[in-house]
Amino acid sequence: MRLTKFVLAVLCFAAAATAAAQEERTGGPYVPTPQSVVDEMLKLAGVREEDFVVDLGSGDGRIVLTAARRFQARGMGVDIDGELVDQSNAAAQREGLDHLVQFDQRDVLQTDIGEASVLTLYLLPNMMASLRSKILAELKPGSRVVSHDFEFGEWQPDRKVTIDAPDKYGPGGTWTSNVMLWVVPARVEGVWRIALSGNSDKLYTVTLKQKFQKLEGEARQGGRRVEIRDMHLEGNRIRFVLQPGAPRAAPREFRGVINGDQIGGEVTIAQATANWTAKRVVTSARKR
Ligand SMILES: C[S@@+](CC[C@H](N)C(=O)[O-])C[C@H]1O[C@@H](n2cnc3c(N)ncnc32)[C@H](O)[C@@H]1O
Known part of the structure; x- marks a missing residue:
């Protein structure tokens, strides 16, 4: 009897924890960007060794890890999900990239993004809208912002490409992904x-x-x-x-x-x- 109560309590706690984690995922659920789309995002941003790449909502860390592996770019990822953050840091260590990149558990809206010369996003439209003024205020002019599938409303992308993504059914109802680039404009008004x-x-x-x-x-x-x-x-x-x-x-x-x-x-x-x-x-x- 006592054991049943204990098991029930553990199950309730686990369910509550999962619900809390889902609630905090205000930018959307974990859906990894296919590797071919990651490659296109980094290509569109023109990532080089001197860049600092920040992925907001970094999932398993693949965007920041790919930038470090292929271009030796430094970077940081943040995700609300602690397990994904641990997994990303473990992958960085396993691949000998932990001197270049780091992953932290944090809400994207509480993240200091000023160091990013390249910012990557795969977050739902509401979160994109919340992040727009933060990006324009905190990133240096000339920084490149690349997003998978979702845009910033009135701030039109400087470039947009659509690529086949056979392993991902996109929001437009096709097996494709949109990748958009924005260059942060200086204030010139x-x-x-x-x-x-x-x-x-x-x-x-x-x-x-x-x-x-x-x-x-x-x-x-x-x-x-x-x-x-x-x-x-x-x-x-x-x-x-x-x-x-x-x-x-x-x-x-x-x-x-x-x-x-x-x-x-x-x-x-x-x-x-x-x-x-x-x-x-x-x-x-x-x-x-
Ligand atoms: C669609 S996935 C993208 C993962 C990765 N960027 C990629 O492209 O493969 C969105 C990620 O954002 C995280 N996320 C959602 N809301 C968040 C928030 N408010 N703060 C931090 N991370 C969040 C989720 O846990 C999830 O891992």
Whole structure:
């Protein structure tokens, strides 16, 4: 009788523990990414030796372990499931990769992701939505984010590929996986004063509006409106063209690197190249 009570208590405890673990899996259940899709994710992110790869909800650790094995990249995985974390650390040790990677039991929303140059995800849409502003706030511009199957809503991917995944029935009802890449954009919104080196009369004021990596702008020179077009932002690199209104005026093709409230780069005008700098004079306080 006493033994039956004990067995019952153990079973109840085990059931409660399992339910609690499921409840904490707010990013979705454990479904491993097929190895062919892992390879495609790392390829799309362009993982190299100098990268630090973080997988949020790392399961058996396969994404971080593959990056370490194939590219000697350092990395970290976090998962709410302690057993999967132990399994991942054991695999790292077995393969002699534990000097490069580490796995911790932690909620993805409580994870410090600032060191990641590559962030990988295979989490349900609600969790992707919760993580979006954290990613934009904590990752450095130019960091690459790669997701398996699920997106960030309004923040459109920079690239998307669909590949056959014969061992996985995808959410679209096909035996395929979508792999998406986002490059974390620098914050460039605001008003910028642009100067061309050695040419004090070539001063422009450019007002930029930003929605993730998409830009809209307005430009002026000496109070007169100048056409601005072909704006492109990738990480902390910006390109745009200013087209002065004078007849037959050559377009000014700007390329630059954003560093906080400064931009520096080169501008090509009819095959001649000059340096330019810009200073942000008004910053937008908009949250993204
Ligand atoms: C679909 S699996 C992906 C596993 C691995 N990233 C891969 O692609 O093979 C999602 C993983 O996220 C974990 N997870 C779910 N919610 C989580 C949370 N809030 N914090 C940490 N891990 C979570 C689950 O335990 C599971 O291992």
